[in-house]
Amino acid sequence: MNLFSQLAVEPTHEELWAGAVLMRGLALAQDAEFFAAMGTIMAEAPLHHATTPGGLPMGVMVTDCGTPEAFRRRWDPGNPEVRRLWPPMPRVLMDFALRCAVRAGFPQGRPDACHVNRYQAGTKLGMHQDRHEIDLTQPIVSVSLGLECIFLLGGLERTDKAKRILLEHGDVVVWGGPSRMRFHGVLPLKPGHHPLTGPYRYNLTFRTTCGGANHLRWGQLRLRALDHLQWG
Ligand code: MD3
Ligand code: FE
Numbered sequence: 001m002n003l004f005s006q007l008a009v010e011p012t013h014e015e016l017w018a019g020a021v022l023m024r025g026l027a028l029a030q031d032a033e034f035f036a037a038m039g040t041i042m043a044e045a046p047l048h049h050a051t052t053p054g055g056l057p058m059g060v061m062v063t064d065c066g067t068p069e070a071f072r073r074r075w076d077p078g079n080p081e082v083r084r085l086w087p088p089m090p091r092v093l094m095d096f097a098l099r100c101a102v103r104a105g106f107p108q109g110r111p112d113a114c115h116v117n118r119y120q121a122g123t124k125l126g127m128h129q130d131r132h133e134i135d136l137t138q139p140i141v142s143v144s145l146g147l148e149c150i151f152l153l154g155g156l157e158r159t160d161k162a163k164r165i166l167l168e169h170g171d172v173v174v175w176g177g178p179s180r181m182r183f184h185g186v187l188p189l190k191p192g193h194h195p196l197t198g199p200y201r202y203n204l205t206f207r208t209t210c211g212g213a214n215h216l217r218w219g220q221l222r223l224r225a226l227d228h229l230q231w232g
Pocket of ligand 2: 128130184
């Protein structure tokens with residue numbers, strides 16, 4: 001924790017790029033409540049190592065919760081460890097994600113899944129895009145808890161120069177609009193101890209992975225969103 005986060009009484013509202021809004025400290029008031037809810041998710045769906053698209057184990061440990069539809073889209077038949085149905089998203093987390101989306105200017109945000117990442121000292125996340133969700137017009141809400149990290153926010157090409165952003169306990173970022181497809185990653189975590197999370201950094205990402213009954217319409221929206229990103 002630094003001087004700034006100790007003194008801040010109001011969450012900030014910083015536009016990192018168009019559509020990417022950083023609200024420092026927004027999750028602080030409910031941090032223990034959120035951490036307890038994450039405990040219930042992890043008890044039902046234990047953390048496991050993420051794998052790269054090529055099947056290699058990654059340092060970051062992950063789990064998920066959300067609707068059965070979201071589970072069916074994400075379930076990997078090749079990974080028997082995650083065969084059990086995801087637990088539902090705890091109400092406190094869903095409510096908070098909705099409020100974050102509204103506050104960032106995305107009142108239509110309707111997440112159906114929450115992905116949990118856990119980092120320990122040395123764990124990093126390479127530059128990537130989040131392109132597996134069906135509806136790319138929906139923003140992603142991300143909540144950081146525990147140890148701080150340096151987050152890399154790049155452009156729409158992997159090689160674009162990235163901004164470095166310090167993400168601390170309680171920080172929330174909403175990624176939408178023209179920033180939805182930016183490349184991003186996390187530098188190796190520095191060792192440390194946090195009073196709530198011990199030696200770990202957790203990141204929650206709330207996503208809309210299915211379109212529900214609007215599946216087809218979402219498909220069209222997605223194409224339009226991609227057009228917008230390439231030419232807008
Ligand atoms: C930036 N997680 O799980 S916040 C991920 O801190 C992931 O664990 C990071 O990237 C973490 O995929 C970063 C999430 C995030 C999600 C979507 C984005 C950042 C984004 C889309 C565009 C730009
Ligand atoms: Fe990502």
